[in-house]
Amino acid sequence: MQSETKARVNQLTSPAGHPVSVLRFEGDIASTSKDAVLGTYHALPKETAKLVLLDFSKVDYINSSGIALVIQMMIEASNSGQKVFAFGLSAHFTKVFTMVGITKYAGLFPSQAEALAAL
């Protein structure tokens, strides 16, 4: 019943010239999304992927188990000296992410362009 989470990675360069690894998610992010969320993140080269940008613009549904996976990724990123940002959340999920405190450790932006401009 849960829509499978699809994930892919793009490498972009911010206007300031910094390499950015964009993790793009599609579908649901729930307890079954571990491979898509953490598996995709683990495949990034830790030494060079210092800026990680999460794209939620095509995510239909996130529950607290999915949020927990995002937090787990943020913990691992923090321990690896990486910075995590995100864009594309709906107004509702921006509110939910703020409620659980994610915004304290990851910047949220309305669009990819605004996210990249800040990196």
Place this chain on the structure above:
Amino acid sequence: MSELKSANLPKCTTVEVRLPSRMGFEKVAMATAASVAKLMGFREDRVEDLKTAIAEACINAIEHGNRLNEKLSVGVVLSAGADALEVKVIDDGKGINRQPAKPDIDRKMHGEEGPRGMGMFLIQALVDEAEWVAGSGGKSSYVRLVIRLDKDAE
């Protein structure tokens, strides 16, 4: 929306849904609750709040109350009143006897608290009332959620 509001729901309308205890079926309850809330005239942002709260309540019922036992079902009863929507999510678990703790992102980020455990907090934060009731004999425990129409804003 004005057409739906003039549908004139009776003073208390009840809708019941029975879900299998399988992850993913919370979406059925979410869609049903969203439909009832829209008929009552709730704003879109409140409908989204309700959907997430119901998703979390159903997931808890499926995973913890009914322990993913597909022989058991989760009952969802929606009662639409004149100015409030009450939702009960019922499972065959023992219920809980503690208040949900606010998740601490600092503790999570430093490995002092697990990344999970935010469902009950979100439920309380997103609806106007949330009450957990343990069933007698370890059965028919439920969480009761209420959202109220804000007459000035809706």
